Amino acid sequence: MDILHFPQKPRRNLDEEIEKSHEWPEKYHEDKSQMYERLGSRSEATDFSPLKYATNYVSVISSPIGKHMKAKIRSNNEDWLKKYYMSKKLTSHATLRQGSVTSSSDLSATHSDRSKSNTLLDKFLDCIQDLPDPVDEQLPSYVLDEDFSEEENDKRAIRESLSTSSYFDHYGKLRTVDLKNRDILKRHTLWMPIMKAEFRKLVTNIKDPTKVITDDKICPLFIEGTNYILREYDAYGGSTMISSVFSEHKLPAFCYHCAVEVNDQVYILGGLVACHKYDDEGPNLKDFVVDGVENLPPPLLPKIINNPSMINNARLYVLSLTSSHVSRPEVSGSVPPPLLCLRGSKLTERHIFFYGGLEIKTECACDEKGIYHLRKRAFVNNTGYILDTMTFKFSKIELMAQPYKFVSFPTLSARFGHMQMSIAPNHLPCNHEKGNEYHDSACIGMPSEEGTSSWNPSAVSLSSLSRSCIANHGSGVYTILIFGGYRQTGDDNYEAMNDFWRIEVPVIVRGKRGYCKFGDSASATIISRTNGTDLWPSRRAFFGYSLAETTVLGKSTLHDGLLGQLAKNFCIESPTEKHKTKPIFPNIPHARKETSHSRHHATGKEMRSDSNSSLRQRMGSPVHSYGSLQGRKQTSEGGVVVIHGGSDNTKVFGDMWWFDLESETWSSITTYGRDEVEGLVPIEICLVGQSMVTVGPISVSLGGFTQEEVDQLFLNKSIPDTADTSRKIGTDILNIFDLKTQCLQGHTVTMEGEGEDRHPVLADENGDQTNAVTSFGCQVLHTNGTIALVGGLISPRSKVNDCYLRGSVLQCVLPSISLAS
Incomplete structure (x- = not known):
């Protein structure tokens, strides 16, 4: 009997596709020497080296790897x-x-190019040796007679520690289950955090840096990092931990990325990731020349942006903070x-709105000597x-600026x-109208452009107020506010802005489970003076x-205002009858005897007020007078936008603004700042690149560069050896303010110097080393009372030029009450 042979599709050869797709155009064949000179005329190959990790994740299941395999x-x-x-x-x-990548994405971001980029990215982040083998058991490290590196020895110590025993019991039970798809076991791979020895003394309570951080632990889910936050806050209401994660894929070390929390899920997009998973796997960069x-x-460091080992992140990662699980879903549509x-x-409880950012485009040319000339440009x-x-x-949406005042064709500049x-x-006032100009003639209690009140009692009714509130606030779609940022004025030229915009995204179709189909364009309305x-x-x-609550402004919330009005206008008295017998069958109608004493007693004045109010409602006249409308503004469910610091190029600000x-x-x-001699002393904490969250009335600012560090990193200025950075205000990794008192927490200050050189410094000794490191390029999220730090870079304050990758997730729990004495 003849055997039928079916033709098979040839296997895809990625090397040949790359070589074929990189055929030079004829105009580049004319004079390659000029092209090499153009592509590599600024940076030498020795300027870059792979970044090292400060914290990282290691798979508990993976086998040790010897030096020859590394x-x-x-x-x-x-x-x-x-x-x-x-x-x-x-x-x-x-x-x-x-200044736009809209046209460039149409030319180059095709499906095949994106697929090829993702395939190469998977090669860097390949975790086959770190995932469990569903058939064979992994050999213990003492069976392998190989020479291991110092980093691999640290990973071996974590795998063989007592803290992993509970996980292996859990994993052993999973193997006894008859699974149809054995790949499910990969999703249960536990990745434990590991920390570099020089950082253990700075950010943990371990005094001996040579000690394995998991020796004293019996739970593999986290390691402590108490020195990240102020000791008094950690002692009274919080803790800091570096959590483990479960994932089929190793969580990369992100920097300059975007992370958004929706329903306890963190969606991570964009940014740069390292092309090596561990320090001893970093590639040699001697063959790369970068223009x-x-x-x-600041805080965009050229040594990070232009580093050949830092590649663009084209993947979407989803991190669950409740289950500590990481997934990497496949995306579709108009992928950015x-x-x-x-x-x-x-944008809604189901949708996220992304805007702005920089796209780093790279051109590559390889000369006859095997040197790769890279040319990077930003759009x-x-x-x-x-x-x-x-x-x-993903779906794409264009932002259309609405005309205002004397500007008929405004421009919303691209920014980052x-x-x-x-x-x-x-959180928005009821008089907020979508798509209208910023100063509308129907605004209630708001000054007009001429500075006079635009409220007209005869033109506003209760029904119109209700319709306005329902139309604006019943859709469930969030309003987006955009302020400041940089715009591109030319090649490698950037200008800071201070314009303020309100973005309204229209909904065309609604469906079940929060489904929304949005329009192709959104309206952008400027908020001007x-x-x-x-x-x-x-x-x-x-x-x-x-975003803070209105209580920081001294305003009461709507709930407090209603309770106050009820307590002022009504009096509830309890019945005074004695020896009252209870009915045997209370459900029988005639057995329930209601008396007028069980109801509230209103005075004649209040009854007349209620009658007049009912009459006004029927006549269609306003319920409140102008004064009462002003009083209603003091009991609003609005909010306060708090901004702090930032920079205009290399000029760092330390002021705080509320909107x-x-x-x-x-x-x-x-x-x-609190001075024991002079009382409250005005201070400014000049920082750029920091992240901020609000926990109740407490504002937490994390990381950032000071003015001296910006001068050192971007202007090549040297810091005097006599400078005492430990007493400088704002060098803590977490700077905490009480917004109600506007006072710095956790430290006391004192004035130093004479005359114009007189300035405040920290008065207390910073023995807990909370100012030992700084963080930048990270994303800070506040959800369910927990502050999560995802990705970013870490630099010691003493050697700010040395940057390390944060490859793990840090979580802090802070109290939402003021601890100011």
């Missing part, structure tokens, strides 16, 4: 890195629109290009993207490093921002 992995990473850059096509950026992006504003400093915010994104978190489908914040519908004398923040970018969402006005806020 050398092979390093060589493979170098080969894949060269193939990655060889896949970058040469393009003429002169044909692209200035990188210049004049980057890999963007740095992208901003994202919640600012001006397109919005909406992610459906249920289907993982800006503030982007979601405002819930109940009422007159030229109003206070307004200066131009800035990369500042800290958060009242109800009155839509800015206020300059003075911050104070």
Whole structure:
């Protein structure tokens, strides 16, 4: 009997596809020497080296790897890195629109190119040796007679520690279950955190840095890191931990990325990731010459952006903070290009709105000597993207600026490093109209452009107020606020801005389970000054921002206001009858005897007031007078936007501003430090690149660069050896302010110097080393009372030029009450 042979599809050869796709155009064949000179004229190959990890994750299941295997992995990473850059096509950026990647994404971001980029990215982050083998058991390390590196010995110590015994019991039970798909076991792979020895003394309570951090632990889910926050806060109400995660894929070390929390799920997009999983797997970069992006504003370090070992993250990662599980779903639709400093915010309970960011485009050319010449250029994104978190489908949306005042055709500049914040519908005033100009004639209690009140009692009724509130706040779609950031004015030139915009995304179709189909364009309405004398923040970018409650302004909430009005106008008295018998059958109608004493007693004046109110409602006249409307503004469910710091290029700011969402006005806020002699002393904490969250009335600012560090990193200024950085205000990794008192928490200050040189410094000794390191390029999220730090870079304050990757997730729990004495 003849055997039928079916034709098989040939296997895909990635090497041949890369070589074929990298055929040079004829114009580049004319004079390659000029092209090499153009591509590699700024940076030498010795300027870069792979970044090292401060914290990282290690698989508990994986087998130890000897030094000879590590050398092979390093060589493979170098080969894949060269193939990655060889896949970058040469393009003429002169044909692209200035300051936008909209046209460039249409030319180059095809499905095949994105698939090829993801395939190469998977090669760098391949975790086959770290995943469990469903058939064979892993050999213990003492059976293997090999020489291991110091990092591998630390990983071996974690795998063989007592803390992993509970996980192996859990994993052993999983293997007894008859699973149809054995790949399910990979999802239960436990990744435990590991910390570099030089950082253990700085950010943990371990005094001996040579000691294995898991020796004294019996639970594998986290390790402590108590020195991250102030000791008094950690002692009274919180803790700090570096948590473990369960995942089929190792969580990469992100920097300059975007992370948004929706329903306890953190969606991580964009940014840069390292092409090596561990320090001893870093590739050799001697064959790379880089013509990188210049004049980057802080905190964007050129040594990070232009480093060949830092590649664009084209994947979407989802981190569950409740279950500590990491997944990497497949995305579809109009997927955005890999963007740095992208901003994202919640649009609905199911959708996320992304806007802004930088796209780093790379051209590569390899000469006859095997030297890879890289040319990196930055393009600012001006397109919005909406992610459906249920289907993982992206959709593109254009932002259309609405005309205002004397400007008929305004422009919403493409930007990065800006503030982007979601405002819930109940935080907006009822007079907020979608799509209208900022100063509308129907605003209640708001000054008009001429400075007079625009409220007209005869033109406003209760029914119109109700319809306005329902139309604006019943959709469930969040309003997006955008402020500041940098725009691109030319090649490697960036200008800070201070414009304020309100973004409204229209909903066309609604469905079940929160499904929404949005329009192709969204309206962008500028928020401008009422007159030229109003206070307004200066131009800035990369500042800290958060949303606080109106209680910091001295206003009561709507709930407190209603309770106060009830206590003022009503009196509830208990029955005074004695020896009252209870009915045997209370459900029988005639057995329930209601008396007038069980109801509230209202005075004649209050009854007349209720009668007049009912009459006014029937006549359609306003319920409240002008004064009472002003009183209602003091009991609003609005909020306060708090911004702090930032910079205009290398000039770092330390001022704090509040924006009242109800009155839509800015206020300059003075911050104070507590001096035991002079009382409250005005201080400024100048930081750029920090992140900020608000826990009740407590504002937490994390990381950032000071003015001295910016001068050292971006202006090549040297810091005097006599400078005492431990007493400088604002060098803690967590700077905590009480917004009600505007006072710095955890430290006392004292004045130092004479005359104009007189300035405040820390008065207390900083023995807990909370100012030993700084963090930047990370994302800080506040959910369910926990502050989570995802990704980013760490630098010691004493050696700020030394940058390390944070490859693990740090979680802090802070009290929401003031601990000021």
